[in-house]
Amino acid sequence: MPPVTLREAAAIEGVESVIQGERTLAGRYSIGRRIGRGGMAEVYAATDERLGRRVAVKLLHTNLATENEFRSRFRREAQAAARMTHPTIVRVFDAGEDQFVRADGFEVTVPYIVMEYIDGVQLGELIGTPALTPEKIAKYMAGLLTSLEYSHRAGVVHRDIKPGNVMITTDDQVKVTDFGIARAISDTAGTIAQTTAILGTASYFSPEQARGETVDGRSDLYSAGVVLYEMLTGQVPFQGDSAVAVAYQHVTEPPKRPSQVNPAVTPALDAVVLKALAKRREDRYQTAAVFRADLLAAFDGVMPAYATQQGVDQTPTELFGPGPTAVDATESALNSMRDDDDRAPQVQRRPPAMWIWGAAALVTAVVIGVVIWVMSISGQPSVPDASVTVPDVVGMQKSEAVKALEDADLKVQVATSPSDDVAVDEVMSSNPPAGASVAFESTVKITVSAGPDSVRVPNLSGLSADDAKKALEDAGLKVGAITSEDAPYVPKDQVVRSQPAIGSSAAPGSAVDLWVSNGQVTIPDVTDEPLADAEEVLGGLGLMITRDPDTSCPADPSYTVTKMSPGPGRVDQASEVKLTYCDGEDNPEPTDIDNETLPNPPGRGDDDDDDDD
8 A cells, every 4th residue: 555645644543643654745755664753853764755765854843833934944944954065964855844634624734854864873872881982072073063164164053062963873973963953943932941842952052042142153162062071971061950940050150170070081171171161152162173173182182272371281191091280270260360350440442433334244244145045036046056967877887886976076985785686896776866966076875786795894993004904804805905195183004994984794805995094184375364264274184273473564354364384285193383464553453244253363352351241
């Protein structure tokens, strides 16, 4: 019997039957078993009958669809999320609504989202388990921050970062989901109580979210800091009897240092967490890239520069072992605040005209955004989307299929699967399938036969080439081509990845290609770039950044980089890069609308002006 539609199922058996059994959503998606549920939605495994691919369908609770304003916002946010394509972000394929009639004759609207299917577990299921080692914490947090770096550059703020929205795949990769959904919901909800009832928990709120203020990327970084705190200690920093009580603590209470909960946490990690959880946005990490760079350095026992400037002992520490006696970073900061009380009051140095220009710039940006939006609605986008059709590679040999896809300007991911019927190395399927229209440089996953008998590719991460060779031989495989490549966070001579991937099936005696870290990274030319952008790019490469203000020339609003040392080219991992920028006294006060997102160079800024906040 063919599956019935949502409308038919509801009309026959009532609302409860809508989430049970087989049915078809929007005449296209065949819904299977439920694989997850939350405070605002339930997730089901499904099949896209039109494209023949496995997907996940999120059905939002029907009470969220009672307002037309929410439904409109939901569609816009889903469209914004669908434009993001990154390995650390769960792809959104489709979104919409379907209506069905209950047995009592009442018509109900079901908002839905169709997403990439992820075979894995939520990060929350791993927290507090032996599986969450320090190395895993570093890897998962780096993946989470990488996804935020990409989304913030795309202008999308997640607003609901928590372990339940971070998936860990079976090949141990990070995938972040639910981009944009929280905004559609929180913009509709009127109070903290309403918002937390929808989002399920306030444990990961930023202070500005708890106060009902507007949010930006730094709000996501605060929530990421809460996730890091929980991974290090097994508990969130603030707990209470109600969502409102927890939100109040986010606004008013300082968190305990993670080492007070878990003595194995080092002072360097304490410093990173406390900076991420700063109450004022201006005191937190300004970009995900800088957060990630400091975090990975802290896992190597390197104290962040801002912490050492406050008097913290700089003696190197073990990653998760007893640390040396050090001045408590929090106490040092409090002492510094007491010293500030003895200073003469600071006067506001910013001219009132700055706010006038800022308002004018904001109005201009809004007008431009509306114009672009109207053009996109009318089918006249300013920049046409480039796409390519996936060629049919099923039945080809692996090498032929890879060449055909690369010739079509697509990237290739190869997986293997045992088969009694298909010859070894013959392509059995592709995802997306043949004929699908995708963006240039999209990744197409092909599955090739490993033959009737197969073995699993062992875990080679962190092994040297020689050790990886022995591990492969012990598994009945052999080493294929070995390629050296840049890998900012993988030590020199260690395996970065393999093809087939770790955990994949391979034919006995077949070759596994390895990519090994060369211990270097390639520095791009960041001269003539704004200081904040330059630091974000270099921080994302794991490099240590030193600022070198040049007072012989007047500063510009963006503190443009005038010189870098060393220059563009290859350097060792974690090398120091000095960025020079003009910072003379004749500096015209910045009038850029995004000025608050730029880090204040040493000795400048208005930190003292906000002591009353």
